[in-house]
Amino acid sequence: MTPLLEVDRLRISFPRPGDAPLVPVDDVSFALAPGELLALVGESGCGKTLTGLSLPRLLPAGAEIGADSSIRFNGQEITGLSERELRAIRGRRIALVFQDPMTSLNPVMRVGRQIIEAITAHQRVTRSAARERAIALLTEVGIADPATRVDEYPHQLSGGMRQRVMIAMALAGEPDLLVADEPTTALDVTVQAQILELLDRLRASRGMAVLLITHDLGIVAGRADRVLVMYAGRIAESAPTATLFRQPAHPYTRGLFASIPRLDATNARLPTIAGSVPRPDRWPTGCRFHPRCPVAIPHCSVERPPLAEVAPMQRAECWVAQGEHA
């Protein structure tokens, strides 16, 4: 199947006057098939949010995409498009759902009005047709009594309902790809599961691809088709979800799994990964994980490993996982 989205050698940099540019995303490549749910997992500052924002080119001011980077969506190159052409893609082909539903909805606008705004940004429809579609969308995202809720303000809704409204707005343009950036982080655990359930259901019913950006490996299990693990601006490991959970190849991924609390654990202290994520201006040479890596060999600090296959469908950016010994 031809991929819906192909990201090739994505590099996002922030030029600094009189200094080397900051490169929070460096040489990231991945593909996404239509209807696939791909999870992008990583710690704060690893570049996962910037990667998501770069798809509809919504990067913050000052950010630059590398000259040889390529983002192809449905065969169309995104990196060279004008603002005007991008607006036709934003919401219509690629829609974003942000982390915080408390601040991502306009507090002075009724939620129905906000969904209608998202509809009319791309389609010419009558007022009553738009309202009916807004109610239908609210029904689709599982909001009870949508005919009443449509006329309410965001502060009258719970956090989970607001995130459902955000998703309804994102669905308004009938996108082919939904980028959800930490969509459940601000929500209660029980509500988190419901929202993920909803995303999974919408993907199935609409054939829509979903890029789920999260720091939580736990919410990935059982839902994502594939997982990309990001570390320090690069993809450390890429594997089908089941493979990744069964046999993580990269020491960083293994560290992440080890630091998830387990109910049957007997040891009192939770294992952690020593040290912290380096800042984008202090990235180590060679493999970026080697200063924190428990299995590092001399080669790791000298040369950066390629992202190469270590098992069928599983790729890891690690010399050791690729079979080298000290």
Add this chain to the structure above:
Amino acid sequence: MTREARIGVTLGGLLLLLGVAGPIIAPDPLAPMSGPLLHPSLANWFGTDQFSRDVFARVAHGARISLGVALIAVAISTLIGTAAGLIAGASTRSGSAIASRCIDLGLALPRVVVLLVLLAAVGTLPLPLFAVVLGLTGWPGIARLVRGETLRLRHAPFVTAAEALGANTGRVLWREIFPGTLGPVLVAATLGVADAMLLEAGLSYLGLGVRPPHPSWGGMILEAREYLGAAPWLLLAPGVALGLATCAATLLGDALRRSLQPDAK
């Protein structure tokens, strides 16, 4: 509706009624009554002034003039100020710079001095034109406020969210940012009504605004100064009217702000 809103609506309604119906039931505001500086009585509800004119009639006629001038002036300055502020806060770099410098220039010129020079140069203006001139000098404050609000909202998460769903600049400005600036603008505008009434009073006193013998509340207050001991009702009647009008404007503004900012407590 809150109790404050109801009080504001009632007060505002009574003052408008005073302006609309008062002159019909009251005597001619320029015609002499039975004597000067008479105490309030059944014949002359608020007494008479130094020229034997009925104070109630003058307050009622003054309502039309004072409120009318202030409302027109504030409407004009709010419109200009909001437009300038939105452009300064949200448009492209060059457009924003031009609008911002215009606002700075407007803020740097003291309003009273500009009005004095202008009115001294052109002489007495017809009332509607006087209101327009008052409005044309009042916009920079509103513009500064709107610019600040726009800059604050420009990068609010919900604006980014709207852009992520394909909203263009005009849509973002008009649908997402403008409604958010309305609250502070309305508060500023209601205060501006009181300000405009006082400014009109001061200019009228200097013979540059509403000319005697036509009554305006501000003019009446300033005239009453000389008779403060002998006839305090001369000051009290327009003064209380001015106070109540300011009160009504503020309460109405607050009520409007609440209805526009639904999450305000």
